Amino acid sequence: MKNYITHHPWKIIEEGYRPEYNRISESIFSLGNGKFGQRGNFEEYFSGDSLQGNYLGGVYYPDKTRVGWWKNGYPEYFAKVLNAPDWTGIRIKIDGQELDPHKLKLIDFRRELDMQNGHFSKIYKAEFPDGKQIKIHSTRMLSIVNDELGAIKYSITPLNFSAPTEILLPINGDIKNEDANYDEHFWDEIEKSASARAPYLITETRKTHFRACYAMHYSLEVDGTPQSLTQFDSIEETKYIAHRLNVKLDEKKTTTIYKYAAVVTSRDHKNSDLKTVASEVLAYAKSKGFCTILDEQKAAWKEKWNHGDIAIEGDTAAQQGIRYNIFQLNQTYTGQDERLNIGPKGFTGEKYGGSTYWDTEAYLLPFYLSTSEPDVARNLLIYRFKHLQKAIENAEKLGFTNGAALYPMVTMNGEECHNEWEITFEEIHRNGAIAYAIFSYIRYTGDKRYLADYGLEVLIGISRFWAQRVNYSEDKQKYVMLGVTGPNEYENNVNNNWYTLKMAQWTMQYTMEAINYVKQTIPEEWQRIVTKSNFVESDEISNWKRICENLYFPYDQKREVFLQQDGFLDKELKPVSNIPAEETPINKHWSWDRILRSCYIKQADVLQGLYFFEDQYEKETIKRNYDFYEPMTVHESSLSACIHSIMAAKLGDEKRSYEFYLSASRLDLDDYNSDSDEGLHVTSMGGTWMSIVQGFGGMRIKNNMLSFNPFMPEKWKSFSFKINFRGHLLNIVIDKDNVNIHNDADEPLKVLLFDKTQTIEANDKITVDMNCQNK
Structure with a gap:
């Protein structure tokens, strides 16, 4: 755990340059606007350890799967949101000396993310080997008013010298992903021009053929007075353009560069229109100017906070944590484009490929339901509806028939692209999360029409999958489900995972309720769905009923708890407190063989099901299961603490509820799991919001009404x-x-x-x- 971020209710502040934490800081200070985003990299040339990251929503590459032993059914590729061209560079050479923050002595270094107003700044003094001292102050934002615009204000003040200075303003498309399976570069150059006053670069992804056009405009001031820029050097290299300015820096006078970038892609515009649209975005920037754009940004963020803030009095660490989570969620997804979804790292890193997981439905939907207009959450569901045919094809590849749908564990376009067998083939509980999201949306909004328009077709496909995925056991005289992986990924290829069985049973039951509703209220839509899905009502519903009534659930009669899966009691049951501190986290210290044979649980599994369906169980039942499983849970998933916080709150364990909340809310800020350098845990952030609203606020939907049973954490006012x-x-x-x-x-x-x-x-x-x- 790191503790170098200054506590502040509205800002994320790093004081003092720590090169060993630089990648963590790059993640923490990331920016986004729903359409594109970037890590908090230096604008200057930087020779230290860094992951230079710029990402475009929905622009991906199908990187060829790399495995040692190919199995039938494996996806051919792993989809990756690409590290995209970098427009942020501002390179400074003073008397031929490169301004490289990693190599120079930095004084009064400070990075700051202003969450209230939506911008990132840094300020520091740098001392060159010859004694020259310079002050740098930069402010960067990605506009949420015009989501194809980025802007930087970069000020340079020589403190004890005057000198000729070179300023280089590049757009660099010669980029590759660190996680490229075969060390490939994924972008090809299409067109460029550095000779124009607004230079531009157009690149295209290999295989998927997405095009991105980057164009820039810049201006210069000295102590607030605009400067004429009639002379500049144009530089054109492979996938790279730049303008080089030669200026004189005068002692104690501040030279300010304003750099604007238009970022437009073929996802939103025709290839032939990219340059025109980019020019329009830059014309907008020139007409407004940086100060007006910043004022618009502040006003837009004020509106977001007016509809979704959480305020805490008496605990600055907790306040900073939740606002940071809300800020990143709003930066990552705006709901304006139903083709987009949310990757576990958002726009902050490359891990997990930036693709969509079940995290969206299980952990993110509640936040957007409660803090945005209904269309935002609705678009998350429509994203899955539009991928229904792909889900059916995914199931067909594994041998399922008759319109059975298996939604992917990882996807960009609806096609499964995760290539670890225990995930791709076995972690099928993701199907249940998508069905539950439909239920949650309708329960919250009251929009039952969604069933007829979109939801019921998805539910039928998922229920068909569950009905085929079980088999009848003559030994148990029950339907069983073999060879699965539950949410606890520290168990693979188990039989009868309780949570997966619960999701299957509930989905079939809910689908039958939904069918009955649509039949009775909108019969013409029901007939359309029957025809489209080739639904044989009497046969399929009777089969679902038979399965639901005869499904096997593992249970421990002695302890009166639901068993995570068959054979769980054969394990040596020991609490996490027995693990030596130097061996944690176990995923970094133990062999996979040892982890799989242990009782230790990565994240809520049985408890995830009890969280979803708490209204079906007595409080005593939930408590017995919580008391049994939580002590064996190592919480090595970012999705673990939030569920345990909510359940602890329900059970009246206010102390543990608060502890789990604080670790969840500050997971990235304090680098709890030593992995913030890889990017933020964006999907966990939705769970953190749930910890307060559903945990401390006790919010539920009951009897078609909002219900609250709040309590006050002891530390808070x-x-x-x-x-x-x-x-x-x-x-x-x-x-x-x-x-x-x-x-x-x-x-x-x-x-x-x-x-x-x-x-x-x-x-x-x-x-x-x-x-x-x-x-």
């Missing part, structure tokens, strides 16, 4: 969160004495508070004391 629910913006404020719920809508709303129905009038609030007495 108060906390508040905002919820969008069916056209109502609610602000829930909780302190030691009271719960206040503000209804900022023109219609009244009924809610459950401590299991009692309360009516909040339009543009009004209610106040209830923590002992449930109305005031």
Whole structure:
């Protein structure tokens, strides 16, 4: 665990340059606007350890699968969001000496991410070997108002000298991914020009043929006075263009460079229009200027915070953590493009290829449901609907028939592209998360029409898969499910994983309910779905009912707990506290063989199912399972702490709930798992939001209403969160004495508070004391 980020409620601050942490900082200070993003790299030439990262949403490459032993059914490729051309460079040479922050003495170094206003800055003094000292102050943003625009303000002040200086402003497309399986470069040059006043570079991905056009405009000021730029050197190299300016820096005078970049791709525009659109984006930037663009950015972020902030009084570390998580979620996905989804690292690194996992449905959907307009979450679901045919094809490759659908574990276009057998073939519980997301969306929004328009076809495909994936055991006289991997990836190829069985049973049951609803309310749509999916109602529904009624679930009668899978009790059951500290995390110290034979659990597995379906179980049942499994959980997945925090809150273990929340919220800021250098855990951030809203706030949907059973963490003075629910913006404020719920809508709303129905009038609030007495 690192602890070098200064605690602040609205900012992420690093004071002092730490080269050993530079990759971590590059991840932490990442920026994005939903369409493209980048790591917090230096603009200057930097010779230290670095992952230079720029990423374009939805632009990927099918890197050929690399495995030692090929198995039938393996995906042919692993999709990767590509490290894209870099437009951010500003290279400085003073009297021929390169400004390289890694090699020079840095004084008063500070990096700062302003989450409230949406920009990243750094400021430092650098001393050259000959004693020259220079002050650098830069501010960078990716506009969320015009999401094809990036801008940098870069100021240079010589403190004790005057000297001729070279400023190089490049666009570099000669980029490759660090994780390229065969050390390939994935971009080809199409067109470039450095001679124009607005130089540009167009590159294209190999195989997938996405095109990206980068164009730049820049201007120069000295102590606030604009400078004429009539002379510059044009540089053109392979996949690279630049302008070089030769200027005179005068002692104690500040020279400021404004660099704007248009970033447009063929995902959004015709190839023939890329240059034109890029020119329009730069014209927009020139007409506005940096200060106006920054003001627009601040206003747009203010609107986001007005609808989705969480405020904590009395605990700066906790406050900083949750706002950082919310900030990164809003940077990563805006919901404006139904073709896009959310990769586990967002725009912050290359690990996991930037592809879509089951994390979206299980951990991210609740955040976007509650903090955005319904269309944002709806687009996440439509993304899966549009990939239904690919899911059917994925299942067919594994031998399934009749429209059975297996959604991919990892994908960019709906096709499975994960090549580890225990994931690709066995971690099939992801199918259940997609079905549960449809249920969650409809339960939250009340949009039952979604079933007829999109959801039911997906549910039928998934249920068909589950019905074929089980087999009847003569020995058990039950249906069983063999050879699977549950959420606990420290167990592979197990039989009868309880969570996977639960998701299969629930999905078939929910699909039958959905069929009944659509048949009765929109019969014409039901007939369309029957025809399109070749659904044989009597045969398929009777089969699903038979399976659901006769599905085998492993259970320990002695302990009265659900067993994670068959044979779990054959393991040597020891708590995590028995593992020597120097052997943790076990995934970095133990052999895979040892991990698989141990009882230790990577993340919530049985408990994940109890979290989803808590209303089906008595509190005592949940507690027995929690007390049995949590002590054996090493929490070596970023998705673990949030679920345990919510469940601990439900069980009244407020201390553990807070501890789990804090580790989840500061997972990247404090580098808990020693992997923040690879990029942020963006999908975990949705779970962190859930820890507060569902955990401390106790928010659920019950009886078609919002329900709250909040408690106050001991360290806090108060906390508040905002919820969008069916056209109502609610602000829930909780302190030691009271719960206040503000209804900022023109219609009244009924809610459950401590299991009692309360009516909040339009543009009004209610106040209830923590002992449930109305005031």
